Structure formats: structure tokens, C-alpha cells
Amino acid sequence: MGTRSLRFREALRAAMLEEMERDDSVFLLGEEVGHYQGAYKVTEGLLEKFGPKRVIDTPIAESGFAGIAIGAAMVGLRPIVEFMTWNFSAVAFDQILNNAAKLRQMSGGQLQVPIVFRAPNGSARQVGSQHSHAMEHFYAHIPGIKCIAPATPADAYGMMKTAIRDENPVLVFESETLYSLKGDVPDDPDFTVPFGVASVAREGKDISLISWSRPVHVCLDAAAELARQGIDAEVIDLRSLRPLDEETILRSVRKTHRAVIVHEGWSYGGVGAEIADRIQRFAFDDLDAPVGRVSFLDVPMPYNAALEQHVIPNTPRVVEAARAALYAR
Amino acid sequence: MTTPPLPLSDTGLFRVLRDDLSVDPALPAPDAGLLLRMHREMLRLRLLETRMVVLQRQGRVGFYGSCTGQEAVAIGAGFALQGGDWVFPALRESAIMLVRGFPLVGYLAQVFGNSLDVLKGRQMPSHMSGKQVHQVSWSSCIGPQVPQAVGAAMAMKQRGDRAVAVGFCGDGATSQPDVHNALLFAGRFRPPCVVVCQNNHWSISVPTSKQTASETIAIKARAYGIPGYRVDGNDVLAVHGALQHAFERARRGEGASFVECVTYRIGAHSTSDDPTRYRSQEEVESWQRKDPLVRLQGHLRGAGLLEERGLAALQEELTAEIEAAILEAEQGPPPARATVFDDVYAELPWHLREQREELLRLPPAAGHGGGH
Ligand SMILES: Cc1ncc(C[n+]2csc(CCOP(=O)(O)OP(=O)(O)O)c2C)c(N)n1
Numbered sequence: 001m002g003t004r005s006l007r008f009r010e011a012l013r014a015a016m017l018e019e020m021e022r023d024d025s026v027f028l029l030g031e032e033v034g035h036y037q038g039a040y041k042v043t044e045g046l047l048e049k050f051g052p053k054r055v056i057d058t059p060i061a062e063s064g065f066a067g068i069a070i071g072a073a074m075v076g077l078r079p080i081v082e083f084m085t086w087n088f089s090a091v092a093f094d095q096i097l098n099n100a101a102k103l104r105q106m107s108g109g110q111l112q113v114p115i116v117f118r119a120p121n122g123s124a125r126q127v128g129s130q131h132s133h134a135m136e137h138f139y140a141h142i143p144g145i146k147c148i149a150p151a152t153p154a155d156a157y158g159m160m161k162t163a164i165r166d167e168n169p170v171l172v173f174e175s176e177t178l179y180s181l182k183g184d185v186p187d188d189p190d191f192t193v194p195f196g197v198a199s200v201a202r203e204g205k206d207i208s209l210i211s212w213s214r215p216v217h218v219c220l221d222a223a224a225e226l227a228r229q230g231i232d233a234e235v236i237d238l239r240s241l242r243p244l245d246e247e248t249i250l251r252s253v254r255k256t257h258r259a260v261i262v263h264e265g266w267s268y269g270g271v272g273a274e275i276a277d278r279i280q281r282f283a284f285d286d287l288d289a290p291v292g293r294v295s296f297l298d299v300p301m302p303y304n305a306a307l308e309q310h311v312i313p314n315t316p317r318v319v320e321a322a323r324a325a326l327y328a329r
Numbered sequence: 330m331t332t333p334p335l336p337l338s339d340t341g342l343f344r345v346l347r348d349d350l351s352v353d354p355a356l357p358a359p360d361a362g363l364l365l366r367m368h369r370e371m372l373r374l375r376l377l378e379t380r381m382v383v384l385q386r387q388g389r390v391g392f393y394g395s396c397t398g399q400e401a402v403a404i405g406a407g408f409a410l411q412g413g414d415w416v417f418p419a420l421r422e423s424a425i426m427l428v429r430g431f432p433l434v435g436y437l438a439q440v441f442g443n444s445l446d447v448l449k450g451r452q453m454p455s456h457m458s459g460k461q462v463h464q465v466s467w468s469s470c471i472g473p474q475v476p477q478a479v480g481a482a483m484a485m486k487q488r489g490d491r492a493v494a495v496g497f498c499g500d501g502a503t504s505q506p507d508v509h510n511a512l513l514f515a516g517r518f519r520p521p522c523v524v525v526c527q528n529n530h531w532s533i534s535v536p537t538s539k540q541t542a543s544e545t546i547a548i549k550a551r552a553y554g555i556p557g558y559r560v561d562g563n564d565v566l567a568v569h570g571a572l573q574h575a576f577e578r579a580r581r582g583e584g585a586s587f588v589e590c591v592t593y594r595i596g597a598h599s600t601s602d603d604p605t606r607y608r609s610q611e612e613v614e615s616w617q618r619k620d621p622l623v624r625l626q627g628h629l630r631g632a633g634l635l636e637e638r639g640l641a642a643l644q645e646e647l648t649a650e651i652e653a654a655i656l657e658a659e660q661g662p663p664p665a666r667a668t669v670f671d672d673v674y675a676e677l678p679w680h681l682r683e684q685r686e687e688l689l690r691l692p693p694a695a696g697h698g699g700g701h
Contacts, residue, residue, distance in 0.1 A: 035607060064504070299673050303391070305391070316691060
């Protein structure tokens, strides 16, 4: 099997394009996904290829088109919904929480909602508090939906395919700051990446840095810095937040005996808190230090560039937290 | 003082300036002093927005959404408001603050988001606000300010204030449930509120024709039981006159109204947008011929209120004012990093105090700049 070098956005696009070719019940809708080619160019060329029946430009009404897509899914289509960013899904929250997530269960299993909601997520640069949310924490809380957050083009490609083929609502958390990242992607239209399987982005024996999406790259940077200080960090890229790959997390922690969880968004009650709980419950005796956390500071994101850098997890904060877990600070 | 009824409707287009730029003789004659004050503000706003887009290109400003081509709405509205009234703007009405006396340096400090900024570097540019002039910040997520304006007006009514609240939105925003909610409550509770939609024909790349099948935007008011007025938004006299009428009605206790100002966004949606990808130069030029500033200037010349030397001097004076204000506002250093914990709550909770101490233990350079 060969590979091709694709940017993150091209990998997502290739996955959507190939799945739309493979299954004509798959269609795409959202604001500016067609004529404008997508606010972040992820859907470039799809309108030209599939026409306006399968690539639908909508009015600015997220609750509207989320509901439209759920209705279409209930009668047999497989919609891919693009939000301009996950922030704007807030106005469609009821459709996702109370409808997409629950229709199968509430209908006694008669109905299904095979639908993909996707958008960039998390901090961008200087877009203020209302545009910088890490929304995965809100959604991963909900039974009935799956949440994935890839960090590499290959995973973006393989997981988007899995998402489109899945019979459940799947939420794909992308990142504006990753869209231009290049990587090798398998040249195989049937390459998929299963949900609930983390990847070990870097092997190490002294401490486990556990993360997903953009902050995986911050962890890799921090691991490089820690290596210079004689500390060998392992970096776990969860990729999938629900289902969660508990095994890989626990295997890593049992080896290193220390963990720091790194993510965007606030730490209070978020996905990181869930992971910390599983580590303490299932690997308590293996731990040599309390589980560390690096996340947004517990404040709305400021606009000012210097302030923003203090609020977002950065390499120095990850290094600091790792050293604290190693009692090395 | 009774004003004759204005020919306002939800499908027509209310204009005061005729094609030859004279004032429609059937309408009340505008006050020369007001015309000149509105002209000064429109010109200042035109110069300011042009300059801000340049600063963004130079990397000195992070983002900007300009209102170029739509100045008549912000300025016409600003002059129709009274001191106690409240403004709930969308992206293109920030400058109402300036008309109502907010200092230019403080306004620009909000664009730079530095330590001179009363918002403490928290908000994006083009989201300016100032409680001192009764103007709140708009929400980046389209729509929420409009029902908030209605709610503020309901509170004013309840307290017996003589003030009104005005809520702004774009044509795209009318697709959001929040605008429906605003009109629903405005009709049901008859508060002293005016909802103004700036129909600038585009919602980023989506033309109004692809946003809704409604004949006009103003006509939507009918279904909610409130009057809708469709107004030439490139005619500052029409905007001012229609809004003054709507505000007075509201102040008299006759309830809310919905005003559609038909205008055009001459520039990009924001500095992150390239409009050449979705609209033609001919279309832009056809609207440039209806430029609200040029039309007002044409009228002023015809009325003998403006001559070239005076205009050149005014332009020079305003340019100098803007340059001086930019220099002053840009000088502020970033806000101290410890400030990120302030104002999250009314009081500083223990957990934020702890996070603050932790942050201050890191060397200041770790987070790139920002003193204590
Ligand atoms: C809920 C939500 N969806 C999408 C966006 C992205 N967005 C920002 S401005 C805008 C267009 C707004 O158009 P309009 O209301 O016509 O106002 P204009 O910018 O033209 O003045 C869109 C879609 C957003 N900010 N909020």
C-alpha cells in the first residue's frame, strides 16, 4: 500500500470525497460549504464534483440545518454537517443533545441517525472567548454520540471514513491550526482508523503525556525539551474521546508510573477529568505521583495575543507539569 | 411638535434624498447643523475604517470588520438616539459609540486590546463597547444581542424609563432563531424597542437572495404584529428620519418596530475574507455610485453647505485626529498577565487565586510577554 503526502484539510476532503463516491446517500451541508469552498477550504471542489443536490449551502441557521440533517438521516440519508466552527454549534445544541444523541434509544432502536457533525475546534489565534471553545468537553459528556479528535492527516483521513460509515452520530473535532499540517496518508480508499484506539505518538519510559488534537503536538515539543533534560516522555494521542481507549492509557501509566493530561478547554469536569479518574481507579497502585493536568486556565479566552498565550497550554507549562510529576522542579 | 407622517412601508423604500440629491420637498426640511455634524462623523468613520484595514494588513491589528459603505446607518442611528437610550449592536455599528461621545483613543485601544483598553484586552476588534455611552458588545455568535435589546426595553418599560433600546443585526442574522425570538417578544410585549437590520446584501459569501425567500426583510415584521419599515440605508437622512420616527413611537409607548436599512458592504466581510471570490466588480461599482457619503456630500454642495476647500480642511483635520489617536492608543503594553483572572466572577474565587499564583511562578517570558 502506497502513501501520499496530504495536508490535514486535504485528508479530510479526500475521505469525504471518496465516501461520497462510494455511497450516494452521503451528502454535505452547512454554511458556505459549496460556492465558497468551505470557510477553511476543507470542502473545496466538492460542489463542482457532486452538484448542489449533494453539497448544500445553507442559510446561517445552525439549529436549522442540524435539524434538517437529523430529519434526513432518520429517513435514510447519511449527512455530513459542517459547522463553520464548533463554537457556533452552541445554537444547535438541542438538536445534537436531545435529538441526534437520543433518537435511536427513545425510539426503542427503530430509528437511527447516521450523521457526521464536523468543524474546527479549540483555540485559533486571537479570536476571543466566543470563538475559542474546546467544545469536545461538552459533547463527550453525552451518551449516544461518538467524539473523535485526530491530530495527524492520516488519522483525519481514516477516522473521517470511519465516521461516515458509522451508524451513530459522530462528532469530528478538527483544528484550524492543524489544517495546513502535512503528513503521509495511505493511498487506499478502504483505509480506516477504528474508534476507541489511541496511538502512541512517542514512546518513553519516565512519564506519560496524554492528549488529543492540536495539543498532541505541544506534548511532542515538550517531550523533546524533556529529553534534553534527561527525561524520557511517552506521548499518547487518544484520537478518540468517546469511545475512550482506556487500555492504552493504563498500559502507558503502568510503565511510566506518572501522567500529565494535556488538552485545550477548561479542566473542570472535562474529558481530562474523566481520564484522571480512570487512571486513579484502575492504576492507583502503579502511580508514583498525582496525575497532572495542563489545560486552558479557568477563564474565558482573552483576545490579546500575550494574554492568550498564557491561557492556552504551551510547551513550558507541559514541561513544568511533567517535572512536577517527577518531583524534579 | 408634530411631524407629518412619513411614507414608511415594509415593501417600499423610504428615501429623503432624491436622485438629484435634493431633499424630497414633501418631507420636513433637515436642519443644516445636523447635516454638517452627520457629515463630519460619516467622513471620520470612512477614514477610520480605511485606516484600520491598513493596520490589519500591516500586522498591527489582529482582525477588523469594517462598515465602509454602511456609515449612514451607524451615524444616522447615532444622531437619532437620546442620551439614556441603549444600543445593542452587531458587527457594523460600533461607531455609534463615537457619535455619542466615547473618546476615540479609548475606542482604538479596544482595537489594539492592550492595557489602555477598558475591556482589558479581552474582546476582539470590531466588538467595541462602553457602558458610559450605553452600548454593549455584540456577540460573535450571530444573533443574541437582538432579544437582549428587546429585554432591555422591557425592563425600561417596567421601570417607567423614557429610554428606548435599539438592537442591530445583519441580513444573514435574520435566519437565526434569536431574531425570530426578538420580534416575537417585541410584538407580544410592545416594549420601547427598535430592531434594525442592515441588509448589506451579503452574509460573508451568501447573498440575501440565498438566505431567505421572503420578499423583503422588513415584511417579516407583519407576522409578529409590529410595523416594518424598509429604508434606503445609503441615505443618512432617510435612516435618521425613519429611526427618529421609530424611536419616538417607542418612547410614546406605542411599541416596537422593525427597520430594514437597505445598503451594501463595500469592503470585505472582515479582514479574513476575500470578496472577489464570490461577487463581481460591477456589482460593487454599482453600489459605489450610491455611496452614502458621496450622496450626502452632493446634497451639501447643492445646498451650499460644503465647498471643496472646507472639505479638504475637514479631511485633513480628521486624518490628523485619527493618526494622533492611533499613535496614542497603540502605545499601551499588553495587559499584565495576572489580569486574566479578573472579572470572571464578581469576586476572585480561591481556585483562580491559586491559578494566578501558579502562573506568576512561571517566568514572564514563558508565555511570551506580559508583565505581572
Ligand atoms: C452562529 C454563528 N454562525 C456563523 C457565524 C459565522 N459568521 C460570522 S459573520 C457571518 C455573517 C453575518 O452576516 P450578516 O448577519 O448579514 O451581517 P454582516 O456581517 O453582513 O454585517 C457569519 C456566517 C457566526 N459568527 N455565528
